Amino acid sequence: MSTRTDAGVGSQSEPARVDLLGYKNIVILTDGASRSSSAKTATGLLRYRQQDIAAVLDRSEKGTTTGQLFGVGGDIPVVGSVAEAPDADALFIGIAPAGGKLPEAWKPIMLEAISSGVDIVSGLHDFLVNDGQLVAAASQHEAKLIDVRRNREHTVAGHATFPANNLRIHTVGHDCSVGKMVVSLELANELQQRGANARFLATGQTGIMIGGDGVPVDCVVADFVSGAVEQLLLRNTDAEIMLIEGQGSLSHPSFSGVTLGLLHGCAPQGLVLCYEAGRTAVKELAHVPLKPLDELVRLYETVGSLRYPCRVIGVAINGRKLDDAALDEEVGRVQDELGLPACDVYRHGAGVLADAVEKFRAEVIG
Amino acid sequence: MSTRTDAGVGSQSEPARVDLLGYKNIVILTDGASRSSSAKTATGLLRYRQQDIAAVLDRSEKGTTTGQLFGVGGDIPVVGSVAEAPDADALFIGIAPAGGKLPEAWKPIMLEAISSGVDIVSGLHDFLVNDGQLVAAASQHEAKLIDVRRNREHTVAGHATFPANNLRIHTVGHDCSVGKMVVSLELANELQQRGANARFLATGQTGIMIGGDGVPVDCVVADFVSGAVEQLLLRNTDAEIMLIEGQGSLSHPSFSGVTLGLLHGCAPQGLVLCYEAGRTAVKELAHVPLKPLDELVRLYETVGSLRYPCRVIGVAINGRKLDDAALDEEVGRVQDELGLPACDVYRHGAGVLADAVEKFRAEVIG
Numbered sequence: 001m002s003t004r005t006d007a008g009v010g011s012q013s014e015p016a017r018v019d020l021l022g023y024k025n026i027v028i029l030t031d032g033a034s035r036s037s038s039a040k041t042a043t044g045l046l047r048y049r050q051q052d053i054a055a056v057l058d059r060s061e062k063g064t065t066t067g068q069l070f071g072v073g074g075d076i077p078v079v080g081s082v083a084e085a086p087d088a089d090a091l092f093i094g095i096a097p098a099g100g101k102l103p104e105a106w107k108p109i110m111l112e113a114i115s116s117g118v119d120i121v122s123g124l125h126d127f128l129v130n131d132g133q134l135v136a137a138a139s140q141h142e143a144k145l146i147d148v149r150r151n152r153e154h155t156v157a158g159h160a161t162f163p164a165n166n167l168r169i170h171t172v173g174h175d176c177s178v179g180k181m182v183v184s185l186e187l188a189n190e191l192q193q194r195g196a197n198a199r200f201l202a203t204g205q206t207g208i209m210i211g212g213d214g215v216p217v218d219c220v221v222a223d224f225v226s227g228a229v230e231q232l233l234l235r236n237t238d239a240e241i242m243l244i245e246g247q248g249s250l251s252h253p254s255f256s257g258v259t260l261g262l263l264h265g266c267a268p269q270g271l272v273l274c275y276e277a278g279r280t281a282v283k284e285l286a287h288v289p290l291k292p293l294d295e296l297v298r299l300y301e302t303v304g305s306l307r308y309p310c311r312v313i314g315v316a317i318n319g320r321k322l323d324d325a326a327l328d329e330e331v332g333r334v335q336d337e338l339g340l341p342a343c344d345v346y347r348h349g350a351g352v353l354a355d356a357v358e359k360f361r362a363e364v365i366g
Numbered sequence: 367m368s369t370r371t372d373a374g375v376g377s378q379s380e381p382a383r384v385d386l387l388g389y390k391n392i393v394i395l396t397d398g399a400s401r402s403s404s405a406k407t408a409t410g411l412l413r414y415r416q417q418d419i420a421a422v423l424d425r426s427e428k429g430t431t432t433g434q435l436f437g438v439g440g441d442i443p444v445v446g447s448v449a450e451a452p453d454a455d456a457l458f459i460g461i462a463p464a465g466g467k468l469p470e471a472w473k474p475i476m477l478e479a480i481s482s483g484v485d486i487v488s489g490l491h492d493f494l495v496n497d498g499q500l501v502a503a504a505s506q507h508e509a510k511l512i513d514v515r516r517n518r519e520h521t522v523a524g525h526a527t528f529p530a531n532n533l534r535i536h537t538v539g540h541d542c543s544v545g546k547m548v549v550s551l552e553l554a555n556e557l558q559q560r561g562a563n564a565r566f567l568a569t570g571q572t573g574i575m576i577g578g579d580g581v582p583v584d585c586v587v588a589d590f591v592s593g594a595v596e597q598l599l600l601r602n603t604d605a606e607i608m609l610i611e612g613q614g615s616l617s618h619p620s621f622s623g624v625t626l627g628l629l630h631g632c633a634p635q636g637l638v639l640c641y642e643a644g645r646t647a648v649k650e651l652a653h654v655p656l657k658p659l660d661e662l663v664r665l666y667e668t669v670g671s672l673r674y675p676c677r678v679i680g681v682a683i684n685g686r687k688l689d690d691a692a693l694d695e696e697v698g699r700v701q702d703e704l705g706l707p708a709c710d711v712y713r714h715g716a717g718v719l720a721d722a723v724e725k726f727r728a729e730v731i732g
Contacts (some may be wrong), residue, residue: 020391055459068509089517090684103649145564156588156620157619157620158651159619159620159648159653159654160619177442188401199573217588218587218588218589219587219588219589220587220588221584221585221586221587221588222583222584222585222586222588222591222623222624223584223585223589223620223621223624225588225623226620226621226622226623227620228621250626250669250672253523253525253592253630253672254522254523254589254592255589255592256592256626256627256630256672256673257588257591257625257626257627257628257630258588258589258623258627259591259622259623259626260616260622260623260625260626261622261624261626262623264619264622277567282525285524285525286527288525290639291672297670299669299672302615302665302668304656306616306617306619306622306665307619307622311537312532
């Protein structure tokens with residue numbers, strides 16, 4: 001533990017904060033990987049920034065549309081080169097593979113984009129700025145190389161007091177990869193459509209590409225996770241409702257520390273519990289059973305309230321394993337068992353959870 | 367969350383593990399800082415590795431003994447140069463200042479040591495290996511530069527199963543800086559004296575310098591904290607009783623994530639709760655009251671048991687603010703209130719807690 005101001009992981013200075021929402025003609029690069037599960041970054045961008053996407057670049061799928069290829073994005077074209085999207089302002093790397101490596105075959109495509117002055121945005125662990133060839137080309141053509149996951153956060157959390165009219169809603173879960181980002185985004189969008197000053201705050205690389213501001217918490221040095229999240233909130237206090245993306249689970253044996261650093265860093269009043277119906281074991285740890293929902297509700301409320309009083313106000317069900325009838329049954333079962341409103345935001349929309357947020361807001365803020 | 371194998375914080379390879387316990391003629395450098403609170407690294411080394419310490423180097427205190435200067439270490443001399451300790455095999459940086467900066471005035475002393483082939487060991491955030499002048503000199507004279515806090519851990523915890531005869535005892539606390547390292551060390555020493563195969567495992571820089579093996583958890587990238595600790599235990603399973611140094615507190619608003627990553631990484635069966643009597647607010651956060659002990663016992667047992675069933679088996683009181691009568695009263699009060707054995711390991715020795723560990727061991731391992 002320390003109050004130091006340097007994480008001691010290198011000598012490069014903090015990357016400048018870049019306005020990722022300023023890009024309005026994005027080409028998403030998924031060349032040869034559009035049909036892999038790692039293309040979830042592309043899918044997320046197409047779903048939540050459709051208006052800013054000019055094209056997807058995949059030579060092997062050229063000529064189709066994103067609607068046909070990904071089931072989202074409508075008539076946005078799939079192209080075979082950056083030149084086919086002449087107004088492009090950025091090339092976003094559209095995959096998030098385990099290992100985080102940049103496919104070597106993508107280098108010529110990236111160099112072509114850079115030579116047209118197009119910025120490159122990446123959430124991979126292989127940092128663009130560590131590639132001498134890309135750095136030299138970007139310098140020559142005045143293009144930016146933006147590594148969303150590159151991070152030198154070095155602020156220790158100071159138990160900040162947030163403005164009295166800030167409502168902080170945080171998605172938590174029974175496991176990784178159950179849809180916390182999607183629930184936070186859908187809730188932010190629904191509340192905005194209802195006229196609220198609501199804002200999504202990202203804590204992972206895809207969320208940052210979609211939402212523009214965030215902290216890649218899994219890449220922050222341990223002592224500074226809560227501090228990095230606290231700083232994220234402090235620069236967004238003009239939003240009256242913050243929807244803060246969750247990570248992992250307090251009961252996940254590998255990532256619980258990240259989850260707790262984030263939970264205490266964002267000091268939420270309200271929690272939305274996210275889970276996938278039918279999942280019984282921790283992701284990638286088949287021998288570790290998941291905890292029951294009622295135990296998780298008590299756990300998150302107890303541990304979260306150590307920082308600021310909080311409670312679970314709703315449940316987001318990921319129903320991808322269920323047909324409509326089974327999902328209806330699951331919603332009823334969860335509502336009865338936990339006494340909380342529940343829905344699947346993809347299948348039902350986020351209305352039920354937005355109602356819960358508005359009711360909770362009236363109660364705790366007035 | 368990820369299963370990646372690179373933290374993405376640079377390109378240097380993992381530093382080789384060095385046997386710090388191999389040094390038997392250590393000079394501790396505290397030049398001009400012996401009387402500051404940051405000299406706690408020196409004090410810890412003098413207390414727990416007295417037989418390996420040849421001298422302390424402080425030009426302003428030259429001629430005295432460590433017993434006189436620090437109240438520990440007996441007749442070990444305080445010298446004015448490395449040359450006065452001709453058999454020296456290593457120079458250990460004896461301070462742990464907030465900010466972690468290396469005093470510029472120490473460079474000539476370090477260069478003198480290096481020129482005699484003496485290795486340098488540092489727990490500061492300013493890494494020795496980032497200083498070109500030190501690196502060049504070390505290369506020329508075949509001396510090693512060892513940064514205890516330099517760390518490239520990149521293993522995700524896998525919910526490991528430990529051998530059935532491994533007893534894992536972890537110190538936890540109500541706050542930072544209450545003596546978790548000291549309690550773990552005193553317990554390991556007491557159990558060894560009773561003939562047990564007990565081992566201290568460090569999680570901070572001073573503990574690593576004293577104990578030889580450990581992980582500087584506060585410098586590990588968030589996703590890998592539990593994994594780094596799990597690896598530490600897996601390479602020490604030949605010890606029948608592991609005493610794992612704790613960090614921070616589950617209720618500390620800045621460092622709780624580190625505490626939980628460590629707690630779940632080491633999967634203890636038994637916890638020793640450490641606290642300082644009379645402390646009422648979180649260290650350096652005067653506006654944040656500390657939680658009551660009974661609440662902390664429930665909290666650590668509930669959250670710790672998510673990974674492996676555990677319970678608090680004893681309480682270590684840091685009584686530095688109390689006189690003997692007040693400390694006796696505190697021991698009685700805590701034993702009554704929590705139903706757990708309690709003592710101050712400095713004032714009473716670790717016998718009471720070692721008894722608790724042996725009783726617990728008979729119960730859970732047999």
